[in-house]
Amino acid sequence: MEQRLDEKKLLHSNRMMELYQWTDGTVLKLFTAAFPSSLIDREIAGTRAANAAGIPSPRLEDVITVAGRRGLVLERLHGRSMLTVLGSEPTRVARYAVVFAELQSRIQRVHTTDLPPQREDLARRVARAGVVAHVKGDALATIEQLPDGDSLCHCDLHPDNVLLTDHEAYVIDWSYAASGAAASDAARTALLLRIANAPPGAFHVAWVEREARDRFYRAWLKRYRELEPQAADALWSWLLPVAVARLADDIDVERPRLLALIDELRSRK
DSSP, rough: OOOOGGGGGGEEEEESEEEEETTTEEEEEOTTTOHHHHHHHHHHHHHHHHHHHOOOOOOEEEEETTTTTEEEEOOOOOOOHHHHHHHHOGGGGHHHHHHHHHHHHOOOOOBBSSOOOOOOOOHHHHSSSOOOHHHHHHHHHHHHHHHHOOEOOOOSSSSSGGEEEESOOEEEOOOOOOEOOHHHHHHHHHHHHHOOOTTTSSSSSHHHHHHHHHHHHHHHHHHHHHHHHHHHHHHHHHHHHHHHHHHHGGGGGGGHHHHHHHHHHHHHH
């Protein structure tokens, strides 16, 4: 018998998925019809890799289809995103940035070859980016020159993808997970921390967001460099292709900042 959704149990929704209370202790993350099947496969594989390695992450219980849509049955965790906590408690930025850096280091120390290669995924995203051909060429040439790796990379690690519970910090949303160089994953995080805007309402005052963002970035980088000095030094070499690839996400508000950063990075070469 086909399983049905109870709209009264809808917990959260966005353009990519709907989250439902499913059974006692689990939720159903049901993807929209437009969400790419390849990314669902990535989330399944990434979550399984994190679970197997003991990385704090929601336990994947099952993969099901409901009303023709694919969904993940996941352990239900009770908490708030790190970004939400920072919005209400900006004085704790440095403390949470250290937790964030330590989580990222822990993830990257896991080795896997069961996920798509980060280099190939990055190259595909660069090819789709809305930018002139010679900039794409520079980014692709940079990727070819950089070393590969087999670290578990979340590839979308930012404070809104860390859930804080009473006991631990958990990493969620593994749909971009890949195997690759730790520095490439750190470069993506550095870019998101400097370029991406917090969702509307996350911070009540704009200057508080700017100050919190800057302090979080500096504290994250300091702790990450202590834990992963080689990757921290190498992340700057990955910034050009990572920034060009970010253009493929078509986030209008970010485009001017990304183009300015890309011009700056190309001028240094």
